[in-house]
Amino acid sequence: MKKIGKKSSGIRYSRYVMSKMRKTKAVEAKASLRQYVPTTKRMTHDTLKQMLAQHKMIYIKPDIGMFGNGVIRVEQTEAVAGKEKENIVEPLYRYQSGVKVRKFKTFDEMYTSIIKLTKNRPYLTQKGIHLLKHKGNRFDLRVMVQQTPTRAWETTGVIGRVAHPSKIVTNFHNGGTLKSVETLLRSYLPISQRKGYVRKLQGLGQQVAQAIHARYKGVKEIGVDVALDHELHPWILEVNTSPDPYIFQRLSDKSIFYKMRRYARAYNRPVKKS
Structure with a gap:
């Protein structure tokens, strides 16, 4: 009530x-x-991608929730691929939910996984501190x-x-x-x-x-x-x-x-x- x-x-x-x-x-x-x-925005494919590219580490959280349940830490890192003088810097992605960490080679692969986890509930994305x-x-x-x-x-x-x-x-x-x-x-x-x-x-x-x-x-x-x-x-x-x-x-x-x-x-x- x-x-x-x-x-x-x-x-x-x-x-x-x-x-x-x-x-x-x-x-x-x-x-x-x-x-x-x-910076806090409603989570969409675009806002998540843009904020991650800008801040490298962000948190996403349910718009309605308690006790830290459903909070996910998302990070974008970089890896160097290729041979000498042909090195290409490629982004890598990872997120942690609870104690589980998952890693991905592309943003879209990670986003698909996050959507399965959040089950299309309203989520926010927030600059990571x-x-x-x-x-x-x-x-x-x-x-x-x-x-x-x-x-x-x-x-x-x-x-x-x-x-x-x-x-x-x-x-x-x-x-x-x-x-x-x-x-x-x-x-x-x-x-x-x-x-x-x-x-x-x-x-x-x-x-x-x-x-x-x-x-x-x-x-x-x-x-x-x-x-x-x-x-x-x-x-x-x-x-x-x-x-x-x-x-x-x-x-x-x-x-x-x-x-x-x-x-x-x-x-x-x-x-x-x-």
């Missing part, structure tokens, strides 16, 4: 937005956020933003998600490991800069919440999935309007989860402590 938010005017708004593309468009509508959104790593495994961050009891937006937590060694997604429900953001930033920022950087992420989360809420008035909470590149530039990979606060119980500071639960109860979302 869909959760519905109600305004004093009597107008009822849906609390959840399922389409990733619709949420991306809402974020991009705020000019100051566009620098943080990787080469994630930072923790002990050799890729990680990203989940930024939790909620409406307070006074209806202001507050970033209530930031947590890191480290991918399983053999997988391309970081989701906890897909084998990922949860770490504090301070632990993950330790190798990339001196202690004097970490708190300021986390405050920047918190502010980014609040801006995203405001952008989503401007278009979708029923939204009460969001989880922003943020990738960090090697220059520590944050990239908004995805926005979840039904984020799971449970993962924040894994942090040593339990007050973070308790605040999330208190705010969630204020807008009538039950959160049970497991």
Whole structure:
């Protein structure tokens, strides 16, 4: 059953937005956020081919989906064929879905395989971000933003998600490991800069919440999935309007989860402590 938010005017708004593309468009509508959104388009034969040629590594994901299910990493590499002085550089293609990697000599062969895998469901193609790593495994961050009891937006937590060694997604429900953001930033920022950087992420989360809420008035909470590149530039990979606060119980500071639960109860979302 869909959760519905109600305004004093009597107008009822849906609390959840399922389409990733619709949420991306809402974020991009705020000019100051566009620098943080990787190029994202609806997947077709042409958009996939063009973006792969431009970026060499992209992700494709279902427009509607959860927990990283259905996400595929696609890459275009090059191989040299021929004899001396007659070398010809030829593109090679590969994709990874789950733990399985498949390789192809032509784009069309790969595309045919991808279409069989996606079963013609609506998919998006997104510029790939080469994630930072923790002990050799890729990680990203989940930024939790909620409406307070006074209806202001507050970033209530930031947590890191480290991918399983053999997988391309970081989701906890897909084998990922949860770490504090301070632990993950330790190798990339001196202690004097970490708190300021986390405050920047918190502010980014609040801006995203405001952008989503401007278009979708029923939204009460969001989880922003943020990738960090090697220059520590944050990239908004995805926005979840039904984020799971449970993962924040894994942090040593339990007050973070308790605040999330208190705010969630204020807008009538039950959160049970497991």
